Every structure is written in structure tokens, then in C-alpha cells.
Amino acid sequence: xxxxxxISDYFNGLLSAGETARFDEKIQQDPAFAxxxxxxxxxxxxxxxxxxxxxxxxxxxxxEREKQRLEKGNVPLIFMRWKSIxxxxxxxxxxxxxxxxxxxxTPASIADKYIKENFAELHVTMGKNDSTQTAADLYNKGxxxxxxxxxxxxxxxxxxxxxxxxxxxxxxxxxxEYDKAIRYFRQLESNxxxxxxxxxxxxxxxxxxxxxxxxxxxxxxxxxxxxLQDLDGKEQxxxxxxxx
Amino acid sequence: MNFPLxxxxxxxxxxxxxxxxxxxxxxxxxxxLFITYRxxxxxxxxxxxxxxxxxxxxxxxxxxxxxxxxxxxxxxxxSSLKTWMFRIFQNKCVDLIRKKTTxxxxxxxxxxxxxxxxxxxxxxxxxxxxxxxxxDADLLKQKLGELGEKCRELxxxxxxxxxxxxLAVQLAYKSADVVKTTxxxxxxxxxxxxxxxxxxx
Numbered sequence: 101x102x103x104x105x106x107i108s109d110y111f112n113g114l115l116s117a118g119e120t121a122r123f124d125e126k127i128q129q130d131p132a133f134a135x136x137x138x139x140x141x142x143x144x145x146x147x148x149x150x151x152x153x154x155x156x157x158x159x160x161x162x163x164e165r166e167k168q169r170l171e172k173g174n175v176p177l178i179f180m181r182w183k184s185i186x187x188x189x190x191x192x193x194x195x196x197x198x199x200x201x202x203x204x205x206t207p208a209s210i211a212d213k214y215i216k217e218n219f220a221e222l223h224v225t226m227g228k229n230d231s232t233q234t235a236a237d238l239y240n241k242g243x244x245x246x247x248x249x250x251x252x253x254x255x256x257x258x259x260x261x262x263x264x265x266x267x268x269x270x271x272x273x274x275x276x277e278y279d280k281a282i283r284y285f286r287q288l289e290s291n292x293x294x295x296x297x298x299x300x301x302x303x304x305x306x307x308x309x310x311x312x313x314x315x316x317x318x319x320x321x322x323x324x325x326x327x328l329q330d331l332d333g334k335e336q337x338x339x340x341x342x343x344x
Numbered sequence: 345m346n347f348p349l350x351x352x353x354x355x356x357x358x359x360x361x362x363x364x365x366x367x368x369x370x371x372x373x374x375x376x377l378f379i380t381y382r383x384x385x386x387x388x389x390x391x392x393x394x395x396x397x398x399x400x401x402x403x404x405x406x407x408x409x410x411x412x413x414x415x416x417x418x419x420x421x422x423s424s425l426k427t428w429m430f431r432i433f434q435n436k437c438v439d440l441i442r443k444k445t446t447x448x449x450x451x452x453x454x455x456x457x458x459x460x461x462x463x464x465x466x467x468x469x470x471x472x473x474x475x476x477x478x479x480d481a482d483l484l485k486q487k488l489g490e491l492g493e494k495c496r497e498l499x500x501x502x503x504x505x506x507x508x509x510x511l512a513v514q515l516a517y518k519s520a521d522v523v524k525t526t527x528x529x530x531x532x533x534x535x536x537x538x539x540x541x542x543x544x545x
Contacts, residue, residue, distance in 0.1 A: 102525075102528055102532075104528040104531050104532060105524070105525075105528050108524075108528060110463070111460050111463060113463075124464060124465045124467075124468045127464065127468040127471055127472065128467055128468055128471060134468075134471050134472060134475060135475055136535075137472055137475075138472045138475035138476045138479065139479070139535050139538070140531065141460055141461070141472065141476060142476050142479050142481070142484060143484065143488075143499075143531055143534055143535070144460070144503060146481065146484050146485055146488055147488065147499045147500055147502075147503040148503045149485075150485070150488060150500060150503075151500050151503050151504045152408050154500075155374065155404075155408060155411075156401075156404045156408070158371075158374075158375070159375075159378050159404045159407065160400070160404075162375050162378055162379060163378070163382065163385075163400060166379060166382060
């Protein structure tokens with residue numbers, strides 16, 4: 101048996117108990133053999149260290165590669181996060197700026213909005229083909245003064261024609277004849293027979309639009325009455341009072 | 345090789361199965377093991393306040409020790425691979441901190457021959473240890489580099505845990521016995537190079 105085969109078999113546990121004992125004795129008795137054993141162990145250790153060194157070199161490459169891969173993968177992620185943050189911040193800023201710069205609703209702006217949305221057209225009972233219809237048609241065509249002229253004639257002829265009174269007031273309001281409008285709305289307001297009577301609310305709207313001294317205060321009182329008495333226009337009155 | 349493993353994570357089991365193979369399979373499993381618990385490096389840096397370079401060495405040593413133990417069948421699967429490896433890693437880090445002030449390089453080396461020497465009686469151990477201490481490790485390292493590529497590969501694969509039988513298949517030798525004879529001849533050749541009895545290749 102080759103000397104190294106003998107040494108290798110010993111360290112690999114392939115020798116019998118007797119051979120193992122003799123191996124140990126030989127180390128103590130044969131210096132050349134002991135030297136061979138020492139070299140074998142040292143060589144094995146050296147080879148193992150080389151193996152470890154090469155693996156560590158490979159691990160280093162793997163480590164660097166993984167780091168780069170994660171960094172590459174993270175860039176868009178970080179970018180995406182930053183992008184999201186920037187977008188979110190911009191939206192918040194925009195909202196804040198809008199909130200700060202956007203005029204808060206006032207009784208006047210609510211009144212304007214109401215007039216624009218509700219007084220754009222006048223409606224009369226379908227099928228009617230009388231002066232009321234003519235006045236309404238004129239109003240709807242933007243001929244407010246001609247419309248008012250007819251409504252005034254009709255109102256003067258019959259002060260109980262509530263639709264005529266109401267429309268006369270609306271047209272007067274639109275052409276900024278506020279005193280006249282107030283007169284018509286007061287007239288409407290005083291008609292106790294009506295189940296739906298927006299007279300008081302229209303009166304308040306006109307006062308807000310006229311905006312003379314004490315008009316605001318009076319309008320506020322009217323609106324408060326509307327809310328308290330649960331009259332027509334209560335919803336808008338509440339909104340206006342909220343922004344008073 | 346059968347491992348009495350209990351409730352191992354399927355990924356860990358795949359790594360272990362790969363480690364006991366040879367060639368590319370083993371290499372892939374080693375790399376996978378390294379990658380799987382690579383985050384230990386970050387944890388080690390935070391926990392022990394060490395430089396990345398040092399913790400990388402400690403972690404690499406952990407992976408190498410784990411590979412050796414798994415191949416040798418020392419990992420019994422009583423705990424998860426992660427827990428087991430983290431214990432080794434912690435010990436490596438503690439060793440690193442202890443030895444950092446003395447000899448930084450020595451921590452990367454396993455205790456020389458400890459595994460093999462314990463087979464000898466105390467008297468023989470002393471004789472061999474004294475002889476080893478007299479030897480020139482750097483020269484041996486240099487001569488190993490000068491050994492032919494085939495011999496070097498054979499010795500290294502053998503030291504990495506490949507049996508002669510596996511090497512016979514992997515390196516296309518006729519039989520395991522031929523591998524063994526060649527391997528031991530390579531060792532003899534290395535010794536002759538070391539003793540300057542052979543011209544460099």
C-alpha cells in the first residue's frame with residue numbers, strides 16, 4: 101500500500117482497529133512517516149483553505165451582483181415612491197391653495213347662484229296663450245324690460261294673480277329694479293292663501309342684491325324667520341346664514 | 345444521504361439536497377444558500393456595529409462552515425436552517441470582535457487539522473503538531489498553485505467533500521480506485537514540489 105493511501109485510509113476511517121493502533125505507533129517510532137503524516141495534514145488543510153478562498157471569492161461576486169440587482173430594482177421603486185409622494189404633495193398643495201384662494205361662499209354669492217340657477221327661465225302653465233305666456237316668452241328671450249312691462253300691466257289689473265306678481269318681481273330683480281322687485285315680493289309674501297310661497301325668500305334675495313344700508317340686516321332677519329317658520333327657501337336660507 | 349430533518353422549509357430542503365450533489369448542482373446550492381441568508385450581513389452590521397467587509401467575511405465563513413457540516417451530515421434539522429445558521433453567524437461575529445484587535449486574518453481560518461488530529465493519540469498528536477509548525481505554509485500554498493491544473497482540481501474537489509466515486513463520474517475517470525490513485529499521486533507530486541525535488545510545471 102502506498103504511504104499516502106495508508107495515511108488517507110487512516111484519516112478516512114477505513115483502517116481496522118489493529119491497523120489504526122499500528123498507524124499511531126508508527127508515527128511515534130518512524131520520524132519519516134510522522135513527517136509524511138504532517139505533510140498530508142498540512143496539504144489537506146492548505147487545499148481546504150484554497151477551496152474556501154475560491155468559494156469566498158465567488159460569494160463576493162454573488163454578493164456584489166445581488167447588491168447591484170437590488171439597487172437597480174430599487175431605483176424605480178424609490179423613484180416611484182418619490183413620484184407618488186410628489187404627486188400627493190402637489191395634490192394636497194393644490195387643494196390647500198384652492199381652499200385658501202377660492203372665495204368662501206357668502207350670502208351674496210349664494211344669492212347670485214340661486215338667481216342664476218332658478219331665474220334663468222320663467223315657466224307658465226302649458227297651453228296658455230295669454231299675456232302671461234307672452235311676458236314669459238319675452239323674458240326667456242332676454243327681453244326683460246318688455247317682459248316686465250306686460251307683467252306690470254297684468255299685476256296692476258289683478259293683484260291676486262300670484263304667478264304674475266312673482267314673475268314681475270323676478271324680472272324687476274333681474275333688471276336691477278330692486279325697489280320694485282321688493283314691492284312685488286312683499287305683495288306675494290302677504291298672500292296667505294298660497295301653500296307654496298317663496299315671497300319672503302325672494303324678498304331677502306333682493307335685499308342682499310340691493311345691498312343698501314340695513315338691507316343685509318333685514319335680509320338676515322327674513323332668512324332667520326324663513327328657517328324658524330319653516331317657509332319656502334329654508335334650505336337656501338340656512339346655507340346663507342351659515343356663511344353670514 | 346439521509347438527513348433526519350423535521351419540518352424544514354421547502355427552499356431550505358432544496359438547498360440541502362443540492363449541497364450533497366456534485367458539480368454545478370452543488371455550486372448552485374452554495375450560491376443559493378449564500379443569497380438566502382445574505383441579509384444576515386445587514387443584521388450583523390447593525391447588531392455588532394461592524395463594517396460591511398468584516399461582516400461579509402463572518403457571513404462567508406458561516407456559509408462555508410454550514411456547507412461543510414451539511415455535507416458531513418452534521419446538520420440534524422432540529423432547528424430551521426435559518427436559526428442554525430444564525431447561531432453560527434453570531435458566533436463568527438463574536439469571534440470577529442474578539443480577534444479584531446489581535447490578528448484579523450486568523451479568524452477566517454478554521455482551526456488547523458483539528459478534525460483530523462483528534463483521531464491520533466496525544467503522543468502522536470504532539471509529534472505531528474510540532475512537525476506542522478515547522479513547515480512553511482506559504483511555500484506549500486505557492487507550490488499548490490504550481491501543481492498542474494488537473495491535480496489541483498482533483499485535490500480541491502476531494503477536499504470539498506466529493507467522494508472518489510463521484511469524482512470518477514464527474515471527471516470521467518474509469519473508476520473510484522483510479523481517482524484515489526491519481527489523487528494520492530498528486531499529493532506525492534505536491535510534496536516533491538514542496539521539497540524542491542521537482543522542477544516547476
